Amino acid sequence: MRSPETRYAAELRSALGQVVRTVPARELTDATAALVARYRSVAPAAAPILASTTQVAAYAAYRMPATHAALVSVLGDLASAGLSPRSMVDLGGGTGAAAWAAAECFDRLESIVVFDQVGEALRLGRDLVACVTDPVLAGARFERAEFRALPQVRGELVTISYVLSELGPAEQESLLVDAMRCGDSVVVVEPGTPDGYQRILTVRQQLLEAGWRLAGPCPHEADCPLRQGDWCHFATRLERSADHRRIKGGELSYEDEKFSWVAATSPSSPALPARSARILRHPLKRKGMVEFQVCRPDGTAGREVVSKRAGLRYRAARDADWGDELP
Ligand SMILES: C[S@@+](CC[C@H](N)C(=O)[O-])C[C@H]1O[C@@H](n2cnc3c(N)ncnc32)[C@H](O)[C@@H]1O
Structure with a gap:
């Protein structure tokens, strides 16, 4: 498994280290344990899961390094296949993991807008990018919006990462309709679990029915050939900082983040070259x-x-x- 020390991973760890120090250690470990349990339950959320400053800090500290690593892996794959957006919109972007990954992977990127319903997550996302050296990332806009009332916005790339499990099936479907309306390419990433893969399969079907062309990871547009009980997922290994180990109560100096994903380009934008196996x-x-x-x-x-x-x-x-x- 690849374990790339991605270009911005250290900068992100250092920014997160500062966040961690603003919240009492015990509160952070308790909030982390509660979030781990909540996200394992995979049930649509009636109210925002990340509600308080402590919950947002805990999410950023224990989860963001891993979602960032998965996104670097996915967006890096698409960049090497020729995807090169100048603008990006991240839906349900929380503390901005996808923004960090996109700034790292796409050389021509000029603007990033992150939408989320939770003001605290956006505030933290803003704080994290405040001191970065990358001007595009430093200039990312973090804007509050509920999916039901997304403003009119366009981005050559639209990302939705680790969001769908918080929504019911109808909301997942309408979020993807909005994503297709906003962008020329759409990337959806979910946990690399059987249920995450099922949500990706549903998104894949919806994209194909709308006439979009798959850009990855599938090298074809036929039905997924995996047998029942199997699920398509990938993994990336990331370094855990001392803070990360302490908050999560883990001892290993690394963790493996498993993820499932799908990406597609709109019927009116140029298709990426065909993929091999x-x-x-x-x-x-x-x-x-x-x-x-x-x-x-x-x-x-x-x-x-x-x-x-x-x-x-x-x-x-x-x-x-x-x-x-x-x-
Ligand atoms: C698990 S977090 C993922 C954050 C980020 N995309 C990442 O990959 O680390 C899910 C995010 O989706 C946001 N979200 C969920 N439902 C939403 C809604 N109806 N409108 C706007 N944001 C929503 C949450 O507030 C939360 O920040």
Whole structure:
């Protein structure tokens, strides 16, 4: 699994370190434990889950490094496939993880707007970017808005990350309609769990029915070929700061963030180049061969083996990892 120390990860950890110090340690660990339990329950929220300053600080401290890492992985994949937005709108952006990731991944990005219903989360998001060196990130706008009353806004890229589980099915559907109305490309990221994957499948279907073209991770637009009981997800490894370990009560110096995602471009914007097969598991590296489980452009999924006889391709295969395209 890739464990990139992403360009802004250290800057984010340091900004979060300052946040952590503004809240009493005991309050932060209690709020973190309560949020972990709440998010595990996967039930639509009747009222905002992040309501108080302490809850927002706890979310940022224990969760934002991981959502940021997942978003860097997804947006980095799309950037290398040719996506290059100049403007971005993040719906349900909370403390701004996707804004940090987009500023890191897209060289031509000029503007970022983050919408959320929780003023405290937006305030913290603003504080976090206040001292960054990246001018686009530093200039990100954090604006309060309920999904039911989103202002008229456009962004070449619209992101929705780790939001859908807080909404009922009808709200999820209408949020995606709004996202398609606002943007030329839409990226949705959810936890890499069976239920997160189910929500991604629903979004994927909705995008295709609206005539949008998939940009990743699927290399085809046929039905998902994974068997029942399996779910498409990826992972990234991130460093945990001492604060992060303390708040979460974890001892490991790293954590693995699992995520599912889908991205698509509108019918009127240029399509990204076709994708090659996507690696769905950790590759098995044996002597003289590498074995992969992949999802293929023809809509099937299964085993692919690259042997030493493939020369340069074999060398690339030795470096390929879960979530990459098959060399
Ligand atoms: C789990 S947090 C994810 C935050 C951020 N996108 C990330 O990846 O770290 C979900 C966010 O969605 C926001 N949200 C949920 N329902 C909303 C609604 N109806 N209108 C606006 N924001 C909403 C919440 O306030 C919260 O900040």
